[in-house]
Amino acid sequence: MKPIINTIEYYIPDETVDCLELDKRKPEWHVRNSLPKTGVRFLHHAEKDETTLQMAHNAAEKVLKNISKSEFPDTLIVCTQTPDNLLPHVSACLQHELGLPSSTKCFDISLGCSGFCYGLSTAYAYLAANISQRVLLVTVDNYSKIIDPDTNKAFLLFSDGACATIIDKPTIPPVFQFGTDGSRYKSIICENTGVSVTTGKDPEAPIPSPDFQMDGYKVLQFTIKTIPPEITKLAKTANISLDDIDLFIFHQASRKVLVEIGKKLSIPEEKLVIDLEEVGNITSSSIPIAMKRAEDRGELKRGDKILLFGFGIGLSWSGAIIEY
Secondary structure, eight states, X not given: OOOSEEEEXXXXXXXXXXXXXXXXXXXXXXXXXXXXXXXXXXXXXXXXXXXXXXXXXXXXXXXXXXXXXXXXXXXXXXXXXOOSSSSSOHHHHHHHHHTOOTTOEEEEEOOSTTXXXXXXXXXHHHHHTTSOSOEEEEEEEOGGGTSOTTTOGGGGTBOOEEEEEEEOOOSSOOEEEEEEOGGGGGGEEEESOSGGGTTTSXXXXXXXXXXXXXXXXXXXXXXXXXXXXXXXXXXXXXXXOGGGOSEEEEOOOOHHHHHHHHHHTTOOGGGBOOOOTTTOBOGGGHHHHHHHHHHHTTSSOTTOEEEEEEEETTTEEEEEEEEO
16 A cells, blocks of 8 residues: 655754743743643754755755655645745755756745644645655744744744655545635634835835634634534544544644544544644644654554644644545
8 A cells, every 4th residue: 555645854943942931031921821831841943044945945955865766756845924035935945955956846825723734735736646656845944933932922832944855646535524614714823924014105115924823712713613513524524533543643732722622522532632842833734743743653554544634824724535
């Protein structure tokens, strides 16, 4: 049996923030009280001059180094919401940095925490249509550049990082589930990051810095109310019971979110991956990084039936049931 996921490798910056140490500098944030909810002890941040492209390259280089050039992917998809520039697309720059041939199909998708399953489905569509023979999906974000570490408590959740996944046409087709509630788009938003910053503005006025804002309560309520029924729908579409799933790997939003979803769906603790303490929430990379780390620990094995589900910015969600 040929699985859809061939190989996963990831890159996390060396610079580490210990949230317990942060508690001494920011007592008003009550970090020790929030740790059981976030589940995040250590955050990883890119260097001030480290770019999204560099992180993407580090992850992609790791996943390609053990395969021959004849087996290199013919398609490169980059999922990011923190590109270094509005244009060109990150995938074009990454194609050059990796030395992939000019025949490589390259494009970006702009999605956050639901991005991995969207990217996986897009890759599968290209493979199923014989447009591609192998796809490299790179998820990458550089959130430390857009979150104010002095005033924004979202700082306690998000890490920077990148993940590279080689995707092949599987023997058993995956099953996907998607949705969007754009009426709640302001729940997670980063102002001052598009052309609206300068369009129609006073040319002499200073350009404001990026301003990431998240309404944690609204996002939590959305997740707890919307996501469990959508996961149930995904299992119904696949014509299986949740009991048939060997491992559940969701977007690593926070420990509280994952525990609440697990309770609502009666998922046994040993089947639910919660892996936030050492790495934090790495947005679109959180699912594949959690997969790789679960495999390294022996929790995820080849042949397992796994349910993946991402949710967040948009507000959006996406899920997949695959044979690993």
